[in-house]
Amino acid sequence: MTDSDILVEVRDLKVHFPIKRGVLFDRTVGHVKAVDGVDLSIRRGQTYGLVGESGCGKSTLGRALLQLTPPTAGEVSFDGVELTKLASGKLRTMRRRMQMIFQDPMSSLDPRQNVESILTEGLQTHGIGGDRDGRRKIIAETLDKVGLPRWALSRYPHEFSGGQRQRIGIARALVLGPELIVADEPVSALDVSIQAQVVNLLDELQDNLGLTYLVIAHDLAVVRHISDTVGVMYLGALVEEAPSDRLYTEPLHPYTRALMSAVPVPDPDVEDRRERILLAGDLPSPANPPAGCRFHTRCPWAQPTRCADERPVLREIGASRVACHWAEQIASGELRPHKVSAEIIRPAGEGEEPGVVSAPSEPGSFV
Amino acid sequence: MTIISGKKREKIDRLAELAAREEERGVSLWQDAFRRLRRNPAAIVGAVILAIFVLVAVVGPFFVPYGPTDTIGIREGVVRVGQGLIPGHSAEHWLGYDHQGRDVFSRMVVGARQTLLVGVVATMIGLAIGALIGGVAGAAAGLGGRWGRWIDTTLMRFIDMLLALPSLLLAVSIAALLGPSLTTVMIAVGMVSVPVFARLLRGSMIVQSNSDYVLAATSLGVRKSKIALAHVLPNSLAPVIVQATLTLATAIIEAAALSFLGLGNPDSATPEWGVMLADAQQWIGIRPALAIYPAVAIIITALGFTLLGEAMREALDPKLRK
């Protein structure tokens, strides 16, 4: 692997949202550590899948990577350019090369724009295609790529079905000819039979256009299907990163194991046979994460030493990277799981709820 | 090999593309809302009331049988207030005379124009100032940054202060400041609705600023100022327009109230429903109908605006759209 193979490199990225209180004067009373120190690199032409439960910071990471949410600390380099230090004008120019696909195709399309206007906006912004005819040609080609008919151009988003809307969202990203596409839950709002169409479309576009993807999803099966490398996030940090196949055959982190065992498989034979690791309790609040290993409060393998007071760093074991002090011992069976009693997780002192934190409701900022 | 008959195949194809069966051009949200509006009986009733009202207000004054200031009843000696004699409706005078012997029907028709004028101008004043403040605050809040937050906070504190004053008190003080006149009433009623429009537009813009399509536009590289103008503002207008329609109704009532309190046009030469209502209270013992006519007219007009406004709210509500 040479350096030029790597399109995106994220180093020690942190995104902390201040929790504000006060009627007249805002007072910062704490921080929600949505993303708290993530390192990852995405290779050109490959798909990096980011998986985790709600509130783990995966969406925030995706947005911070694209500088849509300003990172608190850390570096993001895109094709050798450091994005966090880029002036806003230069950043806007760079945006042509990195695009985003959203979860809810309805809310991510301006309801008052027709499809043609949606697709033209980006082209106009970056002065691509020259005149009107040139832009029309590019738009027509893009429609073909995503499998939308020509008559779609004069239609409005609410006139399409969910799957078609997601195709419009993909076309909007694609029309600028980007190199990187960050797809945030691209199929989770769609019907089961439509999900496969969109997954296949993404696969096919990657094959034909050599795109690099960062796919963010909570559905491990979808992520594993589409990704070359999968990163598992828990409370703002990566706990494991492994090649897609290896993650399933040899999950190393206890959380990965639990997550994997919780995903239902549409096959009764598999369902009846497989081991199930039930985690106790809920996700702790990212405003007040546990000390040491963040997973130790729910971990069935947690040990009295190290786990509660020393935060594990990602270290390489084989082809994987894992953040667990005892990964080898767990893999070899030396350590056995024990029962963890559920603790009620109360929305910490400040009343922030784990599930809500990933989308901070601070007013505005379309950065 | 089985070959499906052409007819059946056509049928399947037709049903398989339900979307394509519809009209050639797409239907925008406004068109869609208008369609739903037309199907709503409340909207139709409201629209009919308003159409009649506007028609009367615009062309009515040219066709009234008597001048609104013509004290015909006194001249003819039929109205003798001192003896408590104010005759009611007759063939010549459909709604009878008022205390100065003027034809009430003519005054009602001419008064409709004044009432419409007060309502529309007052709402326009409120909408213009409110939307300007709210729009700037909303855009500033959406743009983020320290300056944006500062502008937003400053403007909204000002609006909060306006809102803290009881609306009638605010109107009375404005009227007292400028002296009683029709313009005073319009400005006073308009100012009262400023905070409503400002808060509404700002809130709506902040909600829209947080939506995914704004994020999408940002990720396309569109400038913030363009996003605020081309995406956020147009999508935030629907509730404001609905509110404007509803405000027309309250503006008419409030203007009537101010006139009733004697803050309206002191010159009774130009009739206005609120003033007529105020004048009628002296004679309510002799002829209560004098108060009932303008009161009913005000209520029906306000009802018309309210019905249409509520129907528009329903038609524009994204949650009710399928």
Added chain:
Amino acid sequence: MALLEVDDLSVTFARRGQRTVRAVDGVSFSVDAGDVVGLVGESGCGKSVTSLAIMGLLPKQPGLRVGGKAMFDGTDLLQLDDRSRRDIRGRDIAMIFQDPLSSLNPVVPIGLQVTEVLTRHRGMKGDAAAKEAAELLDRVGIPDPKRRLKEYPHQLSGGMRQRALIAMAVACQPRLLIADEPTTALDVTIQAQILELLKDLVRGSGTALVMITHDLGVVAGMCDTVNVLYGGRVVETARRRPLFREPRHPYTVGLLASVPRLDAGRGERLNPIPGSVRDLLPWPEGCAFAPRCTRRVDACVGEPPDLVLTHDGRSYRCINPAPLPGIVPTTAAASPTAAASSIAAAESADTADGDGPAPVIGAEALDAGTPAGGPVPAPREEEKS
């Protein structure tokens, strides 16, 4: 005799100036005592409306018409007056909804909401009710139940709220529990907890469970019998294993082939169902699935396909079902497939529907959804157009 026997249930919404919507169009299924029955389908297939109709919870509005029968232990639930229906609801039949937050009253403490059920249906009062409520919360795995009773719904996490709701549902040991997408709003690890809890509860008490979900994985792990719904009708009914091993209705086949599986390898293309759920043929005019079906033949359009009953309580509504594995497809069976796919190709070319068949690589894709039991005859897609 079955505990619940739903026969030809139909629900139509007629609104003035709009097309009449047939949300449920002749759904029939039965639930035996102690059985776990799944209703599976995508959005708009009528699965939720079915459960609401059975419970009598559909919003009363002009234009709503409910037809058919829902016999629960000898009484037709659809014919009951409001009063006796309220009595049955909560005591004999309970329901769990998708969104636990909006199903709980936000301004009333959890404890009061649980004791209310106990008071209403079991006549318990005061300390006895409070004690029983705490025991119920404990049973559904809510730690420190005595303190939880005093708390408000917003103070609990999503998973705990769903547990509280389940506690209320099982408070009176109902004979039937209807769970409408009980885990859709939850994270996978929490989903696993809740599913495990539901399994334990029904196993322990003999309560029958109707599980409404869009997730085939959930069905595979929980249900004894599965009903697959499409366009407001049940298109296939089977016991769990046969359904997943050898699905017969092309829609079931398509659904199974289109979900990515955790245990499948990377890189295999999925086998989606072409078109979108909006492309429905009204049932009286033929098979609703025909416009999207890859096994469509001439006879699919015209009149609705009859229910075909086979052994072991299995049935499907299709005239050209997917062949059983191990049986070599005869020419008669194969040719309609070819015809259908050529039509599908023609259709995708001339209608150019946006959700039209996404290109699929033929042979290797067929194995994508193959369960251990043997090759599933996946719908043959046309070659990349």
